[in-house]
Amino acid sequence: MKNITNILVVMDAASDHQSALVQAINIAEKTSASIELFLVVYNSQFVSHWNFNQTQLDALQKEYIASKLRWLETYALEVKSLDIVVNIDVVWHSDVSCAVLAKIASNGASIVIKSTKQDSTINRMFFTPGDWQLLEHCPVPLLLTKHIRDYSYRTVMAAVDPERAHDKPEQLDTKILQAELLMAELFDSTAHVCHCYQPMGIELWQGMNAVGMDHSLASGDFTDYSEAIKYHHKVVFDELLSHYTFDEEVTHLVAGSPEFELPELVKSHEVDLLVMGMGNNGKFIGNTIEKILDNVDCDILSIRYPS
Missing domain, CATH: 3.40.50.620 (HUPs)
Incomplete structure (x- = not known):
């Protein structure tokens, strides 16, 4: 981890606050690294549904991915305004960790940043099965972030x-x-x-x-x-x-x-x-x-x- 040149940020579509992106921006501003916003999506209703044929299901899946790309673009515009090079990518996969590992294998990254869950009641982090999978297999440094006051x-x-x-x-x-x-x-x-x-x-x-x-x-x-x-x-x-x-x-x-x-x-x-x-x-x-x-x-x- 001598140099950080490109940061892969695993985005969370279920959250309004992207703590991993905030931390990635902090690092990118200090290192001039580029950022890639990476989102893994999956909806079982678009895989098999009795009321749609395969062509219709494929069209629904394509539009769903397009909507998530538009969602990512709103964040990308904010990052670009900070003079940080940013790219976006959405992939369809049922397993977030497998998709992230495949992304690293194909495109590489200096570091992966992903948010973790935290229980506000007892102030502890809880790692998802995907987090454990990444901890065990991620070939590049992996930063797991949570919600902290000033990042x-x-x-x-x-x-x-x-x-x-x-x-x-x-x-x-x-x-x-x-x-x-x-x-x-x-x-x-x-x-x-x-x-x-x-x-x-x-x-x-x-x-x-x-x-x-x-x-x-x-x-x-x-x-x-x-x-x-x-x-x-x-x-x-x-x-x-x-x-x-x-x-x-x-x-x-x-x-x-x-x-x-x-x-x-x-x-x-x-x-x-x-x-x-x-x-x-x-x-x-x-x-x-x-x-x-x-x-x-x-x-x-x-x-x-x-x-």
Whole structure:
């Protein structure tokens, strides 16, 4: 994600407020990138209906797409008024994520921006099945946005995993940090970095002791084990960050399950954008991504590797 030259915006015909487009305009104004407004439409009544023949159904579908193109054009005119190059496209497909992936494969994009759902009652995002599909398979950076007050990223956080035990691609952390620093530069944000690791619990430790398993620590003391694990993760975390200039107060090494600790970090530091990585195994730092993101209340920038 070194350069953003063309932004694919997945529009939402069911919403009067296009948060993904607002964020795309913010980025385009800072990067001179072009924007493509992309809408996926489908209506089962235009596929099979007892009262129409196939020719009539095809004509109805064509007119339906034309009406959506006219709808997109109203947004395109506003974008053009900002001296941003903009294109529009409407495709007929029953699966939004599959249509977006096909669009990227044919036309390419520097980044995809899509809005997410949010429940105002409990102030949480809810990802649709299509969002999960895109998170797992989108080959370019994917920005999932929600409704925020000013659409500005004051604080961004990169979640990295320098430990190699989870079959994660070695270069993914580097790509995550590069993406975070680019977004922080564009929005003049404070950039944080976190690494959550989960040490063995004391009950499991005691169980290993009981059967005489080697802990690789001479004393066999749980406190010593905890300190050794912390030191190990600090070494690999510091090694990863040695190529960057993050101040100590914005780096966070936290013992505990990422499922619980990462949402707390996001909340306590008032993070507006979380930059995370997705490997080919559909997992993030050793946990299913759903367990983490269901409880994170901020925008998400997902970096997949290879990309």
